[in-house]
Amino acid sequence: MSETRPAPLTGLTVVEISAFVAAPLGAMTLAQLGADVIRIDPIGGNIDANRWPINLGYIAEVQATGKTRGPLGNGLYDAYGPSFETSDGRQIMVAVISNKNWRGLGKATGLTEKLERIGPLLDVDLSTEGGRFEACEAIDAVVRPWFAAHTVTEAAAALSEAGVLQGGSQTFEELVKSDPRCSLENPLFSEIDQPGVGTVIAPRVPLVFSGTPAAAVVPAPSLGGDTAKVLSSVLSARANWASEK
Template identity: 30%
Template sequence: MTGILEGLTVVEGSAFVAAPLGGLTLAQLGADVIRFDDLGGGLDHTRWPLAAGGQSLFWAGLNKGKRSLSVNLRSDAGRELVSEVIGAAGAFLTNFPARGWLSYETLRARRDDLVMVHLKGNRDGTSEVDYTVNPATGFPWATGPRNLAAPLNSVLPAWDIAMGELAAVGLLAADRHRTRTGQGQLVEIALSDVAFAVVGHLGRVAEAQLASRDSPRRDGNYLYGAFGHDFISKDERHVMVVALTRRQWKALLEVTGTQEQMAKINEATGVDLDTESGRFEDRDLIAAILRPWFRSRDLAEIRDAFEGTGVSWGPYQTFRQLVDDDPRVTVDSEMWDEVEHPGVGRYRMPGTPLDFSAVPREPVRRAPLLGEHTAEVLGGLLRLTDAELGRLHREGVIGLE
């Protein structure tokens, strides 16, 4: 590994999305991330989506570039091995309960400068997952068509994603502090804190508090606070168009030839459509004027008309259309490589979205098979001999791929 984090070793004990994503982020930047799992795999080892043979594509996606250590976590000997590996690595990322043998105090006894990042549901340690915290954020009441009477969740685990990336940032910040001071530390991050902080960052908490009212409720696919809306083309494809800036707005009117009609809206309503708030206020009228232009053209014609004009737009795509039609998700886009995953096949895998001018891009590395690096990790970090590894395997303490 020769990425920008080369030389950093991190042990990961994780399940689901946030913690594995944090480890993946570090691994794709060159850190040696060692994931440990119980014999037979953890909670997410068979999570959907699945390949034709039953292997988890979820696992394969979130564990790319890591090394896998398979240990009997129910045994004292297995827990001792993992604790030793954590001490040897010096950095630990986990969303497992940080108590008993996995408490910071217990692990720190092995290495005083240990950096540990612990992800949890709520600040007080009670349970919370993306699909339970999202309803509390207010966004499900702002998502969906105007006539929907019930809250609507998103299938994207946005808070898990934000938490995973923030966990990686927290680990790197703590490691930098250790480099400067020699001090290790425990970094804790709660999913509900992440979600509610973002609600605050986006101004929704301030709006509700200062205006003593809720934000406007669901508004379909309109963009909140400016103009943005979806339109249907002649060939029944949906596209999203956004005019946040004055430049984007002017480009949209010029390409669609609707300057005169928009000027009439200005005259009739007295609302300045050159402002974001004005475009939001008159969004229904604007959409009504633009709709026939899109309905009279197919997607290819719309794409050609918008090419190079500065209009901000994009087509709605299914996952299959994304794979088949979008040039940004091909091996020619630099972030993607075709990689063989044992037992699954060869398919496109993404690397890190970060490009560093001083460090060359590394090829994408597949996820490990469960326990694939057990002997390598224990032999390298703990200096266990082949005879010792063989004994541990016979005793059911470790799994060897």
């Protein structure tokens, strides 16, 4: 029989004084690994407390509001890597970071001759990443109609066969509504009752350690919901301190 061990950070107390995405995410991860995380906010909430729906998360936002956010931009900087809409309304991104990829783009689309004309016209070297980046708008104009005439599956197959880096993308609404990887079929996800939001599915921490049961998914605490507990157990203050203030 294997021994059950506590989570790796059990017994560690972390005090979090932060806002917005990165630092709170780090503290949440520490909590999921067993640490006792105490977040300190000013009375009424920190500067990110009311930035709805940013704090809700992309997946929960779709479930709670029925809406999805628009694209934020997928361009690859300093190389040719745009995204295109296909005939079925989907998006596909290509990344041309080598001459093999560049030749493959022309082969897959049948537009090699037209693409070769861009370099002399714009006086750029399309055999370099910088040259293709500089000419990206002209390249887009040549290949965009090809993508518009093909479904995402057709485009992906042709590009892949020609050696072009590519990948279809989906909105968070499509992810939540039709992708089984973001559903209760995936053991990473469970339903939680999030205060102020309702019932949503949310992922647990994906890390699993030998002998340690996987951490359960739990709702995010309400602002100030643990104040009395922290004051009494950690700071040895009276439990009614907050109400007195």
